[in-house]
Amino acid sequence: GDSVTQMEGPVTLSEEAFLTINCTYTATGYPSLFWYVQYPGEGLQLLLKATKADDKGSNKGFEATYRKETTSFHLEKGSVQVSDSAVYFCALSDRSGGSNYKLTFGKGTLLTVNP
Amino acid sequence: GAGVSQSPSNKVTEKGKDVELRCDPISGHTALYWYRQSLGQGLEFLIYFQGNSAPDKSGLPSDRFSAERTGGSVSTLTIQRTQQEDSAVYLCASSYRDNHGYTFGSGTRLTVV
Numbered sequence: 001g002d003s004v005t006q007m008e009g010p011v012t013l014s015e016e017a018f019l020t021i022n023c024t025y026t027a028t029g030y031p032s033l034f035w036y037v038q039y040p041g042e043g044l045q046l047l048l049k050a051t052k053a054d055d056k057g058s059n060k061g062f063e064a065t066y067r068k069e070t071t072s073f074h075l076e077k078g079s080v081q082v083s084d085s086a087v088y089f090c091a092l093s094d095r096s097g098g099s100n101y102k103l104t105f106g107k108g109t110l111l112t113v114n115p
Numbered sequence: 116g117a118g119v120s121q122s123p124s125n126k127v128t129e130k131g132k133d134v135e136l137r138c139d140p141i142s143g144h145t146a147l148y149w150y151r152q153s154l155g156q157g158l159e160f161l162i163y164f165q166g167n168s169a170p171d172k173s174g175l176p177s178d179r180f181s182a183e184r185t186g187g188s189v190s191t192l193t194i195q196r197t198q199q200e201d202s203a204v205y206l207c208a209s210s211y212r213d214n215h216g217y218t219f220g221s222g223t224r225l226t227v228v
Contacts, residue, residue: 034216036219041221042221043119043206043219043220043221043222044206044208044217044219045219046216046217046218049216089158101146101148101163101165101171101210102160102163102171103148103150103158103160103217104160105157105158106157107157108157108158
């Protein structure tokens with residue numbers, strides 16, 4: 001079955017540091033890939049997505065590139081801010097088998113950014 | 116509405132009682148989803164609605180769980196005879212079409228004591 005593996009946290013960084021959160025996936029078909037963010041006390045928000053190989057999703061200074069050859073979708077940001085402190089989830093939807101509506105999530109990575 | 120609204124935001128119930136969780140999706144969103152977020156299991160898919168029908172209920176953990184959607188809008192997730200392992204945050208999401216980026220609600224935190 002489909003699965004998503006992301007680096008375990010927590011991750012603690014100083015403001016303006018470079019961020020990478022690794023995400024790899026296993027899928028039977030050709031998935032779409034997503035990063036969601038959950039700020040404290042809030043629901044999940046879509047951060048960025050990519051639907052085909054070599055696509056780069058970007059939003060709010062975050063980027064992730066769909067790498068089919070390494071089955072990866074690592075999240076990066078060049079300079080994090082305190083306001084980026086949240087839990088980040090990597091997810092996929094598999095367009096094969098007619099279940100493209102269903103998201104399979106990684107376990108989440110807690111990021112804390114200190115001033 | 117402007118976002119996905121869930122109620123109540125917090126619910127504490129005694130083991131064995133029934134609970135109902137409500138989700139009000141974004142107006143015009145035909146697809147609606149329920150997920151469960153728990154410490155041990157992460158985020159788990161429960162059920163998917165397209166309009167009022169549920170073509171995929173495969174994630175419902177037992178027959179104590181049921182859900183319905185009326186008028187292509189509001190959905191209710193019902194848990195009968197609650198158990199302690201049902202304690203989790205129940206998240207609802209909606210989308211205009213299948214998986215063009217969900218919008219999640221803030222969730223209902225259920226605690227079974």
